[in-house]
Amino acid sequence: xxxxxxxxxxxxxxxxxxxxxLxxxxLxxxxxxxxxxxxxxxxxxxxxxxxxxxxxxxxxxxxxxxDTAIDAGADTExxxxxxAAPPDDGGADALDTTPAPDGDAADAADLPDEVVEAPRTTKxxxxxxxxxxLGCAAAATCADGKCQWSGIxxxxxxxxxxxxxxxxxxxxxxxxxxxxxxxxxxxxxxxTGVLVSEGFEQGLGAFAQVSADGxxxxxxxxxxxxxxxxxxxxxxxxxxxxxxxSGGRSAGRAxxxxxxxxxxxxxxxxxxxxxxxxxTKGFDFLRAFIILDSxxxxxxxxxxxxxxxxxGEFLPVSAALPPFVSETLRLGFEFDTIDDLINGFEGAxxxxxxxxxxxxxxxxxxxDDNPCxxxxxxxxxxxxxxxxxxxxxxxxxxxxxxxxxxxxxxxxFGGDCTFTPLPGCCHGPADCNDGDPCTEDVCGSxxxxxxxxxxxxxxxxxxxxxxxCTTEQCVEGQCLFEYTCCLSASDCNDxxxxxxxxxxxxxxxxxxxxxxxxxxxxxxxxxxxxxxxDGWTFSPATxxxxxxxATLSEALSA
Numbered sequence: 001x002x003x004x005x006x007x008x009x010x011x012x013x014x015x016x017x018x019x020x021x022l023x024x025x026x027l028x029x030x031x032x033x034x035x036x037x038x039x040x041x042x043x044x045x046x047x048x049x050x051x052x053x054x055x056x057x058x059x060x061x062x063x064x065x066x067d068t069a070i071d072a073g074a075d076t077e078x079x080x081x082x083x084a085a086p087p088d089d090g091g092a093d094a095l096d097t098t099p100a101p102d103g104d105a106a107d108a109a110d111l112p113d114e115v116v117e118a119p120r121t122t123k124x125x126x127x128x129x130x131x132x133x134l135g136c137a138a139a140a141t142c143a144d145g146k147c148q149w150s151g152i153x154x155x156x157x158x159x160x161x162x163x164x165x166x167x168x169x170x171x172x173x174x175x176x177x178x179x180x181x182x183x184x185x186x187x188x189x190x191x192t193g194v195l196v197s198e199g200f201e202q203g204l205g206a207f208a209q210v211s212a213d214g215x216x217x218x219x220x221x222x223x224x225x226x227x228x229x230x231x232x233x234x235x236x237x238x239x240x241x242x243x244x245x246s247g248g249r250s251a252g253r254a255x256x257x258x259x260x261x262x263x264x265x266x267x268x269x270x271x272x273x274x275x276x277x278x279x280t281k282g283f284d285f286l287r288a289f290i291i292l293d294s295x296x297x298x299x300x301x302x303x304x305x306x307x308x309x310x311x312g313e314f315l316p317v318s319a320a321l322p323p324f325v326s327e328t329l330r331l332g333f334e335f336d337t338i339d340d341l342i343n344g345f346e347g348a349x350x351x352x353x354x355x356x357x358x359x360x361x362x363x364x365x366x367x368d369d370n371p372c373x374x375x376x377x378x379x380x381x382x383x384x385x386x387x388x389x390x391x392x393x394x395x396x397x398x399x400x401x402x403x404x405x406x407x408x409x410x411x412x413f414g415g416d417c418t419f420t421p422l423p424g425c426c427h428g429p430a431d432c433n434d435g436d437p438c439t440e441d442v443c444g445s446x447x448x449x450x451x452x453x454x455x456x457x458x459x460x461x462x463x464x465x466x467x468x469c470t471t472e473q474c475v476e477g478q479c480l481f482e483y484t485c486c487l488s489a490s491d492c493n494d495x496x497x498x499x500x501x502x503x504x505x506x507x508x509x510x511x512x513x514x515x516x517x518x519x520x521x522x523x524x525x526x527x528x529x530x531x532x533x534d535g536w537t538f539s540p541a542t543x544x545x546x547x548x549x550a551t552l553s554e555a556l557s558a
Contacts, residue, residue, distance in 0.1 A: 136167035177381035179359030193359030215246035228272030228314035228351035371414030404447030
């Protein structure tokens with residue numbers, strides 16, 4: 001039995017409930033008339049409501065109870081749009097006042113007490129703990145006139161201009177921004193564009209799950225030996241050793257915990273890497289990857305792309321995530337030598353790992369640790385801008401002048417591009433003119449080298465062009481050259497259907513073809529090292545001269 005109430009209107013309302021047979025629609029209306037709540041509690045976040053980025057306008061409120069946009073202001077915080085409480089629809093005046101049959105009024109005592117849900121929105125300022133109650137917080141306290149919460153399910157976002165605080169579900173995207181979302185693992189009290197952010201200053205941090213997939217002595221661990229920023233980084237190698245040589249295959253992974261993914265928002269991985277490895281493609285590699293809810297793995301970056309070394313510097317890496325569908329993901333780093341050979345190198349260091357939508361609330365969200373960019377947050381709730389610094393480079397591959405006759409190089413991390421001319425390099429014959437009418441000036445190809453063939457002579461020796469593929473003749477004071485090397489297999493056609501014709505190193509090579517109807521000659525190979533072989537016969541020597549099997553010393557003495 002529910003508790004009775006001292007209100008004189010309760011029996012009358014109960015009579016109406018009985019008269020209506022406790023129909024669901026009538027019951028909801030009667031509860032509202034009797035002081036109850038129909039529908040969601042006041043302040044509960046409307047799942048379809050838009051959450052606005054501050055644009056400097058004042059927050060408005062509709063007297064009729066329509067949606068209220070909460071504006072944090074461009075110089076404060078980003079707020080959430082919520083639904084205001086529904087208006088009173090007339091109270092008892094809307095009820096049927098026909099008397100109920102005798103005896104029904106007594107049934108009012110059987111009605112249960114109302115269940116009042118905690119609101120999804122409240123004022124940030126408070127006088128008592130009760131003022132701070134929110135349905136997404138396990139505990140709420142009022143301290144120094146301001147609400148504080150703990151045990152938050154999702155996020156609680158403040159709207160400083162409106163003076164409100166509202167619950168937001170994990171993964172919810174700020175609609176007017178399109179790239180900020182609720183990620184309680186990173187920032188339970190504000191919008192953010194960050195999925196993962198780790199600098200390893202407190203140990204493994206977000207990458208606490210490590211595994212050794214090869215020799216157990218080689219693992220991922222936080223270290224002070226090297227760092228790209230701060231004092232620590234994540235390193236793969238033999239703990240306490242100077243390399244990743246463990247005596248066997250060295251392999252291991254470092255994984256983050258599952259993090260919520262904002263639906264339909266592009267994401268990017270950024271980190272710093274330092275590498276000293278074997279530099280053989282496919283061996284001793286580092287890769288960054290993600291694991292989706294389905295268990296599918298996607299590689300985001302591989303060290304083969306930079307040749308397995310960063311030349312003693314921390315290199316900034318960025319990689320856009322491919323399209324995928326998953327409520328959460330795990331970010332990971334993997335190092336694998338594949339074998340137990342040539343593993344005496346320092347290994348891999350990873351630092352300043354950030355997985356982000358690229359969206360910013362302030363300038364700090366746009367720091368990419370790349371000395372070749374100027375990082376800006378245009379407006380809170382928009383994508384960061386990373387403007388490239390002209391002429392700045394981190395890798396040789398970032399330097400190109402389009403000239404095949406220069407060596408393009410980067411002076412170092414955050415350095416300058418240099419373009420050094422290659423001696424003897426040419427683009428065409430004009431680059432090879434030596435001013436001698438008795439030479440033919442030749443440029444083999446664009447980016448090739450010059451050669452000068454003699455044209456005038458007294459004898460054949462005066463026509464030597466130092467080319468093994470030509471024969472030279474001096475005829476009436478002029479050099480004549482005949483090219484004798486092949487350039488392709490077509491130059492080697494011997495018109496024999498049972499041979500494969502090849503041009504190898506400028507020389508024609510003809511090998512038997514394995515074609516039905518063609519025979520392959522059997523070549524005899526008999527070194528006679530074990531004396532006269534079986535099946536061999538020797539005719540008697542005549543006057544001491546004849547065939548025999550002899551050792552080297554016997555042959556020399558003879």
